Amino acid sequence: VLIFALHNIFTKEASPRGYQLLKLLQSYVELDMYASLKVHTETTIQKGQEELLVFEKALHEYMPFNPAKSWSFPKSHTHKHMFDDIQQKGVTRNYNTKPNEKCHGAFKNSYKFRTNFKNVAPQILKFDHANLVATVIRDDIDYLDLSQAEASAEDSQIQVTRNIIGTAHVSLGSQCAPVAFSDLEDEHSADSAFKDFRKKIGRFFTRYLGRLVRFGPSDQVNFDL
Structure with a gap:
């Protein structure tokens, strides 16, 4: 929303740099739209490749406004091969890293809070193992609680009194x-x-x-x- 709202502010005369940046962002949004399609046709591939040329042109026009910025980073480079990859491997959702980003949260926290930032792999693996053991124990306890709850429900239905291990007669x-x-x-x-x-x-x-x-x-x- 902010990008579209700025079109009336960053005009070509008032802010040449801002105007060129908006052109670059507009093309990037178009590319992102084509990249995120779940189904592609020859037409969408062609339109995406055409937009890629527009993006590269807008990028080179913006570079002189920010010469200190290096545009040689992975997310910028991947656009160059994006539609070739789509034709060879399928739509990007088939090899997108976003669905698993949160799976590494435990590793990140272990690295940040529980290592000395030196030779971290063995330390992280040790903490991950401890976390896995704790998870297994927690699952077993939850399963026991569920089993006892189901047993209690069955007892109330058939009106039979049963002694469950871990209650009054066991300490x-x-x-x-x-x-x-x-x-x-x-x-x-x-x-x-x-x-x-x-x-x-x-x-x-x-x-x-x-x-x-x-x-x-x-x-x-x-x-x-």
Whole structure:
């Protein structure tokens, strides 16, 4: 909408540079329209190729207004081969990257927030693996909840009482009371596995979570789930 509204402002006399830019953008919009067609014919291919010549002419006419700008970038170059590619491979929706752009969001976030920006591939793969494991666990829990809900619905229909594992008669957890890290290390001082136990746990969660985790001597270990 803004482009069309500017036609009365960026006239050839008032703003030669703006006027030429509008001509370039107009041709680009035309090209984009032809590129996004879901069905092509010989006529649309021909019209698109003709518009490509108009675009290239408008681009070369605009270049002197912005000599510092380099137009040698992928999205500008792909137009030159676009209609040849359409004839060889089909319409652009068959090989468009837009449908999968959001699939890489997790990788982007891992790179930005959980790596040190050096040798990032192994780090990203580790976080992706952890994310996949968490997703599988979450799916299993959701499936269990759904199964229990369906079982409860069946019970109410046939009026039969069933005991479902994980309800009143089953308790997951430990009978051990919460204990401070310092007390736990002192209690098992003879066991080398508990030497610097607090620091070992901190390093483990630091690697797993991708951020610094530290536990104090007075922090408690809670054995309940």
